Amino acid sequence: MAGRREDAVWRDERMARAFLRGVRAGIPYAGIQIDVMVRLAEALGREVRKFVDIGCGDGPLSEALLERWPSAKGTLVDFNALMLKEAGKRLKQRGSGHRFIRADLAERGWTRRIKERAPFDVCVSGFAIHHQADPAKRRIYRDVLSLLRPGGLFVNIDHVASRSAWGKGAADALFADSLGRSAPKAGLDDDTREAVEDLLSRPGRDSTPLSPVETQCEWMREIGFTDVDCFFKAFDLALFAGRRLEKRTGQER
Ligand SMILES: C[S@@+](CC[C@H](N)C(=O)[O-])C[C@H]1O[C@@H](n2cnc3c(N)ncnc32)[C@H](O)[C@@H]1O
Numbered sequence: 001m002a003g004r005r006e007d008a009v010w011r012d013e014r015m016a017r018a019f020l021r022g023v024r025a026g027i028p029y030a031g032i033q034i035d036v037m038v039r040l041a042e043a044l045g046r047e048v049r050k051f052v053d054i055g056c057g058d059g060p061l062s063e064a065l066l067e068r069w070p071s072a073k074g075t076l077v078d079f080n081a082l083m084l085k086e087a088g089k090r091l092k093q094r095g096s097g098h099r100f101i102r103a104d105l106a107e108r109g110w111t112r113r114i115k116e117r118a119p120f121d122v123c124v125s126g127f128a129i130h131h132q133a134d135p136a137k138r139r140i141y142r143d144v145l146s147l148l149r150p151g152g153l154f155v156n157i158d159h160v161a162s163r164s165a166w167g168k169g170a171a172d173a174l175f176a177d178s179l180g181r182s183a184p185k186a187g188l189d190d191d192t193r194e195a196v197e198d199l200l201s202r203p204g205r206d207s208t209p210l211s212p213v214e215t216q217c218e219w220m221r222e223i224g225f226t227d228v229d230c231f232f233k234a235f236d237l238a239l240f241a242g243r244r245l246e247k248r249t250g251q252e253r
Helices: 006-011 015-024 030-042 060-068 080-091 134-147 165-182 190-200 213-223
Strands: 050-054 073-078 099-102 120-126 148-159 223-233 237-244
Touching: 006 015, 006 060, 015 080, 015 190, 030 060, 030 120, 030 148, 030 165, 030 223, 030 237, 050 060, 050 134, 060 080, 060 237, 073 080, 080 099, 120 134, 134 148, 134 213, 213 223, 213 237
Parallel strands: 050 073, 050 120, 073 099, 120 148
Antiparallel strands: 148 237, 223 237
């Protein structure tokens, strides 16, 4: 039986706006995540000229890359038209030649329209892939590998599974505290505040098919990424990354 898609919530404009106005600024350690992401790209030892941001939202990860490499060309992918429009506004003053592509990561062939811009030096993703069931996550990682140049980097910042109910409780408490401290709640109109509540307390939020970061790193190694590691983790928020081998060895599957 085809169930309701876990990522369906992001098709809803009201929810997307609630995330942008009321939640993004409250993600715990968001500044550190972005710093680690940029440092990993710097560690490639060459300029980032082309990158792709999958599930880009309004483009905060792309903006961070463009701040560091102002002449880079971004390809931003999302299935929500509002998000792509907001990303366009955010990157307006950040160079030219960026492309905003509406595509669904859950569909086979989502890379078709992106391939013409490949190979990319870097692929980033923030909080977009965890909604997918495990086989789909693996397939997306395989697709990403095919988009990277040899030596290119994939950085995924995402929700991962907590190892215990106790750990999950602590993670939820951190998120609630961080949201309370940072989200500009006072400045939100009633509708948006209500939408934020609906987004965070939506039925099924807890049934999102999260996977442990160790498992996901192992998948990436099996698929053919190298140098895979979890480079930053706080509770259930992880930043894990890997590179495409410099030379093909036939190990890529
Ligand atoms: C939590 S938001 C994060 C946005 C942005 N990456 C950030 O770090 O702020 C998740 C984003 O992933 C997008 N998304 C979720 N599932 C997707 C899918 N199957 N295909 C394309 N985009 C997806 C949503 O539309 C949304 O913009």
